[in-house]
Amino acid sequence: MEKMVILGGAKLSGEVEISGAKNSAVAILAASILVKGKCIIDNVPHVSDIDVLLDIIQGLGGSAYFIDKGTVEIDCTNLNKYEADYETVRRIRASSYLMGALLGRFSRARVGMPGGCDFGVRPIDQHIKGFKTLGAEVEVDHGFVDLRADKLVGDSVYLDVVSVGATINIMLAATMAEGLTVIESAAKEPHIVDVANFLNCMGANIKGAGTDVIKIRGVKELHGGEFSVIPDQIEAGTFMIAAAATHGDVTITNIIPKHMESLSAKLEEMGVIVEEYDDAIRIHMDDRNLKSANVKTQPYPGFPTDLQPQILTLLTVAKGTSLVTENVWDNRFKYVDELNRMGAKVSVDGRVAAVEGCEHLQGSPVYATDLRAGAALVIAGLMAKGVTEIYNLKYIDRGYENLELKLKSLGAQIARRTVDDNKSNAV
Numbered sequence: 001m002e003k004m005v006i007l008g009g010a011k012l013s014g015e016v017e018i019s020g021a022k023n024s025a026v027a028i029l030a031a032s033i034l035v036k037g038k039c040i041i042d043n044v045p046h047v048s049d050i051d052v053l054l055d056i057i058q059g060l061g062g063s064a065y066f067i068d069k070g071t072v073e074i075d076c077t078n079l080n081k082y083e084a085d086y087e088t089v090r091r092i093r094a095s096s097y098l099m100g101a102l103l104g105r106f107s108r109a110r111v112g113m114p115g116g117c118d119f120g121v122r123p124i125d126q127h128i129k130g131f132k133t134l135g136a137e138v139e140v141d142h143g144f145v146d147l148r149a150d151k152l153v154g155d156s157v158y159l160d161v162v163s164v165g166a167t168i169n170i171m172l173a174a175t176m177a178e179g180l181t182v183i184e185s186a187a188k189e190p191h192i193v194d195v196a197n198f199l200n201c202m203g204a205n206i207k208g209a210g211t212d213v214i215k216i217r218g219v220k221e222l223h224g225g226e227f228s229v230i231p232d233q234i235e236a237g238t239f240m241i242a243a244a245a246t247h248g249d250v251t252i253t254n255i256i257p258k259h260m261e262s263l264s265a266k267l268e269e270m271g272v273i274v275e276e277y278d279d280a281i282r283i284h285m286d287d288r289n290l291k292s293a294n295v296k297t298q299p300y301p302g303f304p305t306d307l308q309p310q311i312l313t314l315l316t317v318a319k320g321t322s323l324v325t326e327n328v329w330d331n332r333f334k335y336v337d338e339l340n341r342m343g344a345k346v347s348v349d350g351r352v353a354a355v356e357g358c359e360h361l362q363g364s365p366v367y368a369t370d371l372r373a374g375a376a377l378v379i380a381g382l383m384a385k386g387v388t389e390i391y392n393l394k395y396i397d398r399g400y401e402n403l404e405l406k407l408k409s410l411g412a413q414i415a416r417r418t419v420d421d422n423k424s425n426a427v
């Protein structure tokens with residue numbers, strides 16, 4: 001087992017390049033299952049969720065490998081199975097996309113219930129509603145979702161809940177269905193647009209991605225091609241917050257500033273200087289106190305739930321009291337106990353956390369409870385006094401490429417150690 005050791009207090013400064021979006025890349029790799037032909041996908045972050053998905057696709061008979069840094073070659077022409085390995089599927093949330101992709105390819109899919117971070121209940125009723133609307137019979141038994149259809153036929157699906165996963169999954173199943181599928185009340189996250197762009201590049205006919213009505217006219221087949229994944233909005237946001245948290249001066253490159261608007265506005269409200277360029281943002285914070293602010297998570301273009309733990313962490317040292325409301329997930333405040341262990345003053349009542357700003361956090365051993373909570377604890381460690389040790393790094397490794405190397409290049413005092421290396425916590 002490994003731990004991350006951080007000596008807090010260093011102001012981050014310099015330039016950092018953001019990797020491709022993990023949540024987009026996992027959906028695009030799954031979408032490649034629909035393609036008969038070779039796809040070259042660039043800007044793929046090398047994180048463990050991607051490795052798991054590549055393993056699953058290989059297990060289904062496809063060929064899927066990194067051929068260079070950030071580049072995956074994937075060819076599913078000879079994919080010959082519609083049942084994915086149960087244990088592997090349970091390791092990542094994105095395996096839910098196998099349902100839509102395999103159903104679209106074979107009119108048949110048998111996939112274990114997807115795993116992923118634990119934020120309370122993670123239902124898939126909207127995915128199932130979509131598949132049924134397209135003509136599939138769906139049975140859920142013994143941890144498997146079994147889907148079969150004589151043929152898929154387009155129709156209108158109205159989502160009762162704005163769901164990223166259901167929107168993408170229905171899009172995948174509908175790409176080669178007969179006729180027109182209309183998804184109403186669709187999610188609008190940047191990676192939904194990215195998946196639609198990928199499918200269109202390979203010959204699909206999808207219009208309206210990025211709005212709440214997406215129209216998919218089924219095509220007979222998709223062909224191979226090349227595509228580059230968009231930059232990771234959440235990794236970019238994590239670095240923006242880390243820069244502000246250390247009163248640093250950091251330019252974050254390879255990003256789409258438009259995707260960052262809700263965070264940029266919130267940081268400015270807290271007194272942080274945010275300068276936007278074409279494909280970069282500079283974050284600058286002097287030695288003044290941060291101001292408190294209220295944050296409510298919402299589907300895009302609202303404030304992303306995947307940056308909620310990181311912004312809450314920043315608010316622990318802002319002057320005054322802030323309220324953070326989690327509107328997307330039932331239970332995404334598990335990490336708060338860890339922050340309080342570091343001296344934060346956060347109390348949670350249902351979906352609302354009240355954050356009373358304190359002078360500073362104090363370094364301590366803490367445990368990541370999920371991917372973004374892990375990133376939040378790294379930010380807490382960077383701004384705390386003394387040494388913070390973070391355990392459960394497997395969560396962070398699911399979604400951040402070279403996090404500590406990138407932070408180190410900005411001047412952070414951070415290192416990874418094996419846990420039985422007790423000689424020192426020196427960084």
Ligand code: EPU
Binds near residue numbers: 125
């Ligand atoms: N929901 C339903 N029924 C469904 C599907 C979702 O009620 O059939 C509810 C969920 O319970 C939740 C809300 O709808 O309350 C939103 O869930 P959504 O389906 O949008 O989430 P997801 O597709 O499972 C993706 C990201 C998450 C991110 C959410 C919200 C991936 C692989 N995961 O999850 O990312 O939090 O969208 O933006 O894209 C992360 O990267 O750390 C992460 C957890």
